[in-house]
Amino acid sequence: xxxxxxxxxxxxxxxxxxxxxxxxxxxxxxxxxxxxxxxxxxxxxxxxxxxxxxxxxxxxxxxxxxxxxxxxxxxxxxxxxxxxxxxxxxxxxxxxxxxxxxxxxxxxxxxxxxxxxxxxxxxxxxxxxxxxxxxxxxxxxxxxxxxxxxxxxxxxxxxxxxxxxxxx
Amino acid sequence: xxxxxxxxxxxxxxxxxxxxxxxxxxxxxxxxxxxxxxxxxxxxxxxxxxxxxxxxxxxxxxxxxxxxxxxxxxxxxxxxxxxxxxxxxxxxxxxxxxxxxxxxxxxxxxxxxxxxxxxxxxxxxxxxxxxxxxxxxxxxxxxxxxxxxxxxxxxxxxxxxxxxxxxxxxxxxxxxxxxxxxxxxxxxxxxxxxxxxxxxxxxxxxxxxxxxxxxxxxxxxxxxxxxxxxxxxxxxxxxxxxxxxxxxxxxxxxxxxxxxxxxxxxxxxxxxxxxxxxxxxxxxxxxxxxxxxxxxxxxxxxxxxxxxxxxxxxxxxxxxxxxxxxxxxxxxxxxxxxxxxxxxxxxxxxxxxxxxxxxxxxxxxxxxxxxxxxxxxxxx
Numbered sequence: 235x236x237x238x239x240x241x242x243x244x245x246x247x248x249x250x251x252x253x254x255x256x257x258x259x260x261x262x263x264x265x266x267x268x269x270x271x272x273x274x275x276x277x278x279x280x281x282x283x284x285x286x287x288x289x290x291x292x293x294x295x296x297x298x299x300x301x302x303x304x305x306x307x308x309x310x311x312x313x314x315x316x317x318x319x320x321x322x323x324x325x326x327x328x329x330x331x332x333x334x335x336x337x338x339x340x341x342x343x344x345x346x347x348x349x350x351x352x353x354x355x356x357x358x359x360x361x362x363x364x365x366x367x368x369x370x371x372x373x374x375x376x377x378x379x380x381x382x383x384x385x386x387x388x389x390x391x392x393x394x395x396x397x398x399x400x401x402x
Numbered sequence: 403x404x405x406x407x408x409x410x411x412x413x414x415x416x417x418x419x420x421x422x423x424x425x426x427x428x429x430x431x432x433x434x435x436x437x438x439x440x441x442x443x444x445x446x447x448x449x450x451x452x453x454x455x456x457x458x459x460x461x462x463x464x465x466x467x468x469x470x471x472x473x474x475x476x477x478x479x480x481x482x483x484x485x486x487x488x489x490x491x492x493x494x495x496x497x498x499x500x501x502x503x504x505x506x507x508x509x510x511x512x513x514x515x516x517x518x519x520x521x522x523x524x525x526x527x528x529x530x531x532x533x534x535x536x537x538x539x540x541x542x543x544x545x546x547x548x549x550x551x552x553x554x555x556x557x558x559x560x561x562x563x564x565x566x567x568x569x570x571x572x573x574x575x576x577x578x579x580x581x582x583x584x585x586x587x588x589x590x591x592x593x594x595x596x597x598x599x600x601x602x603x604x605x606x607x608x609x610x611x612x613x614x615x616x617x618x619x620x621x622x623x624x625x626x627x628x629x630x631x632x633x634x635x636x637x638x639x640x641x642x643x644x645x646x647x648x649x650x651x652x653x654x655x656x657x658x659x660x661x662x663x664x665x666x667x668x669x670x671x672x673x674x675x676x677x678x679x680x681x682x683x684x685x686x687x688x689x690x691x692x693x694x695x696x697x698x699x700x701x702x703x704x705x706x707x708x709x710x711x712x713x714x715x716x717x718x719x720x721x722x723x724x725x726x727x728x729x730x731x732x733x734x735x736x737x738x739x740x741x742x743x744x745x746x747x748x749x750x751x752x753x754x755x756x757x758x759x760x761x762x763x764x765x766x767x768x769x770x771x772x773x774x775x776x777x778x779x780x781x782x
Binding site: 258259261285286287288289291293294304306310315317336337338340341349362363364365366373374378 | 457458461463465466469501626628629630631642644649713714715716718725727729731739740742744748749752753756781782
């Protein structure tokens with residue numbers, strides 16, 4: 235199935251839910267409304283036959299006050315790739331989990347929860363995966379602050395002076 | 403009730419309770435986890451009923467570091483992801499940037515990348531075979547595999563000056579051309595290496611203990627492999643003939659002829675056998691590359707300060723462990739806005755709770771070994 239055909243299929247089925255749709259580098263790129271992400275993913279998996287979830291990643295669009303979840307979906311039987319984006323507001327980042335469709339989404343969604351604070355409804359086991367369970371904050375958010383991020387004062391260095399670490 | 407009777411009753415209650423099931427920690431400091439991984443196993447006697455992996459002991463938020471570096475500065479950090487296949491990590495990252503910035507690289511650099519990448523695949527599979535042998539108690543195989551891996555490391559040291567963390571690839575090609583006579587050295591290595599494979603077979607494939615340990619153990623069904631998005635030898639071991647070098651070719655892999663070995667049953671043996679045969683195929687690819695490599699430059703003329711146009715890309719390659727993907731979002735500056743690594747072993751490891759239940763604790767070591775995990779890549 236070519237990227238144009240994929241787009242046409244998704245658009246004819248979910249006319250109201252599509253925000254933008256385009257073909258780039260031979261991939262079908264679709265931005266959808268976040269509240270129907272599960273239905274659209276199920277349509278892509280079960281009716282279009284793209285049953286391999288390559289990657290699920292969060293993006294923090296802090297200027298727009300939004301968080302984004304990007305699904306990269308492909309198939310092992312047919313060519314064509316789909317990049318599916320769903321945006322949720324930053325103050326309440328909640329989406330439906332796609333774990334019932336793809337087992338691999340389990341750890342990817344836990345990672346997005348861990349590092350971005352995006353919550354996935356109906357996830358079987360939503361807890362931190364990479365960071366310790368008592369960690370405060372979500373490091374990959376653009377407004378995340380940590381005293382260890384303070385820059386080392388290289389620009390202050392004069393010839394012969396001893397570099398000193400910055401304290402917060 | 404007397405005190406002694408009360409005590410006996412408590413003991414009895416506790417005993418029956420603990421006879422039913424028991425939670426056992428495997429790791430974080432366990433030799434067969436090849437790093438720091440903690441598995442919580444629920445045991446019924448000696449049979450594993452449930453497995454909960456705990457990750458993150460090596461987490462350093464590679465992606466946050468990447469977001470605060472220029473595109474070129476990220477290359478040394480990619481070495482530290484999968485430190486057993488650093489060349490391939492360099493390649494995967496540089497390829498993603500080249501696709502994003504629409505840079506084409508010289509023909510000689512393409513051929514050298516394939517030659518170096520396939521040598522790296524052999525080295526990576528050798529270290530896997532060796533340490534897997536160690537997990538199963540086969541120490542000689544470990545020493546023999548490391549002997550040949552050292553030769554590949556010597557070759558890489560000759561081109562990059564490093565033995566593990568090469569940082570040899572650049573956006574637009576390679577850092578340097580290979581030294582004079584290096585290609586002849588590669589040829590000599592291949593001539594030495596090919597007969598060694600049958601030596602390994604005498605210790606592993608033909609060894610009845612080896613066969614009994616790993617045949618019919620840790621079966622991963624094809625539908626589970628797809629649902630858990632397994633890739634690389636994990637997927638091919640489950641009978642699915644899928645290799646990005648052939649099915650979504652990058653670089654110049656479409657010019658090479660090679661077979662894609664698959665295993666029919668999806669057990670540990672099939673994953674072992676797929677990797678064992680892939681080493682032969684890599685030798686074939688390197689030989690073809692040595693015949694066809696043209697002279698010329700190895701680095702395209704690229705700007706010193708690279709800026710990517712606004713947009714995003716999901717780029718993937720077939721690393722020795724599976725599909726290594728990079729998702730990069732660019733905002734037009736010299737740093738990536740978002741930089742995500744889809745690590746193959748992170749995804750492959752997520753299928754472990756499906757594979758382990760129903761097998762003995764002793765088999766857990768073999769099953770975990772067959773996933774070929776590198777914890778620095780899993781935890782990022």
